[in-house]
Amino acid sequence: MTADRGPDAPYEIFEIPDFTLVCGQTLRPARIAYRTYGTLNADKSNAVVYPTWYSGRHWDNEWLIGNGADGMALDPSKWFIIVPNMLGNGLSSSPSNTPPPFDRARFPRITVRDNVESQYRLVTEKFGIEKVALVLGWSMGAGQTYQWAVEHPEMVQRMLPFCGSPRTAPHNKVFLDSLRAAMTASVGFDGGWYPPDRWPVGGLRAFARIYAGWGFSQAFYWDEVWRELGHTSLEDFVVGFWEGFFLDGRDPNNLLTMLDTWWSGDVGLTPGFASTEEALASIKARAIVMPAEKDLYFPPEDEAWAVSQMTGCTVEHRVIPGVWGHFAGGGANPVDTKFIDRAVAELLAADPGI
Template sequence: MSDYNIFSLGDIVLQSGMRVPDARLAYKTYGTLNAAKDNVIVYPTWYSGQHYENEWLIGEDKALDPTRYFIIVPNMFCNGLSSSPSNTPAPYGKARFPNVTAYDNVRMQWRLVTELFGIQKIALVTGWSMGALQTFHWGAMYPEMVERILPFQGSSKCSRHNFVFLEGVKAALTVDAAFSDGWYDAQPDKGLRAAARVYAGWGLSQTFYREKLDLEKLGYSSLEDFLVGFWEGWLLSKDANNLLGMLWTWQYGDISNNEMYQGDFVKALSSIRAKAIVMPCKTDLYFPPEDSEFEVRHMPNAELRVVDSIWGHFAGGPGTSPVDIGVLDKALRELLER
């Protein structure tokens, strides 16, 4: 029994001009839509994550309280539940699955929200990492609809430095002979393990490792145990083509790369009318606060709050740092009360 639903999109045409036949958008809802349809929160997934991996921020004791709000968690394309290389039949499956942009993702999420539920206003969009990328897109693509956004540890446009980091992950995945240019029958385990070790040097800060929080806070017995158990264990549970599909979405994430803004990044940022709190982490090696400072400077109703944490990209992330999650939850409560 699955704990999610499927919204059938029919045949869709992506920004690239390529088609996804019989496309599907997997989603899960928490709580009840009220009669006014004004208690809606959209909470997109992150790189490799699925809806249940967003649940660390949802609960009756949290800002994302399902007794008050109707929370929609749409699964990103290529995450294995929505249309992905791993679940799309030939000739569009595996290595032939087309490139999907964040714009494509949010456009289809908008269809889910409006066509299935008849929702016209969204109280809040929030998300971590690639979820933040989609959050920014919601604000820029549907400024009249979205009242508040809180993107955390993410950006509205992939930086050149971030792009280069992801090239390392891609190279590690694809260099494994078992990858077979994406036409593998069994997962390329060596490539997945190598990609995990590339990730390990970026996902958490230098100070995190210096202070041995992998041992002191996460309970691993050694650095090697952490690299195997935490990082390799994460990527070995994923499909390589799916990971590469989401990686492409991440690398080419840009809220201005569409017909609305024609590549004018500042114009796209300036068009976000939502009340916003943008929350980078001081030690995030993917999304440094400097990038967020630029974004907030050009957003008319935005506030920058830098999270003072040594957990790097995982500050506020999926259940790893309770103190940082508390800081994030407090900001979400405050924003929802505005």
């Protein structure tokens, strides 16, 4: 019997024969792995686009997708939910699955714009969708949400970026640079030409240790909230959760590709705009922007600034309270999940921005 959800469930591939990237190189073809939940209605008005996040796969988004009977807002009996996998995540075109000569360390640089353009091609060419009822996402999924709303203002009716930003901040780049340095200095990395069956495990574990200090807040550690995830000590949590997370099928070259995508994120680089402020002002979609109270990557004040620039739409800045930091948006805490789900429900019930 085939699984309906999770990593064992079937997914689909959309191919773009010649996909020229912002960097000037071309994927031949670009392969976009995606999963859909629900049924597209006759007038194609019930589409939701829900991109993945840094190293996430489509099944990692399923915590916010209901089952038709649990009352969650992203109800597949009402909405047609498309979850496209980011380029570089190991399922869509990536260093780990692209044949030579563009494999591994030669895989081209990918931008947020490249991801959104490939998703736009999927949505329009595969499904013939002209309006998207909602685009939403966590972390890098939020960055893609902003890019969708800037690049396709005539199409995106509502948007809900949570724990993410339209532009990668300088402090965030310092964090990303530390990750890159740890991985590339690792024994066995060999400039990205390590054998496919011999990953630089020391680099992955160092990567995880850096992440451990950023993904959750200081208060999360002070209050030992990691115990709620079933861990028995701080070291048990760091090894079991963080090192286990990055050792779970996350190829180092893939991680570095997505890291570069994150580092360069800025809707102000969209053609036709002179600045991030100008790009944000062009958004027409009805929006709820949801940072987490203690997020170290995307603090609420950064997103308050973004909201202040979104002068062309109806928008609310709504902070997710609590100590879970960035992972308030990751589906691990039921309280935060309910908070996000309520916002999704409100937004879907509201008149669209366009």
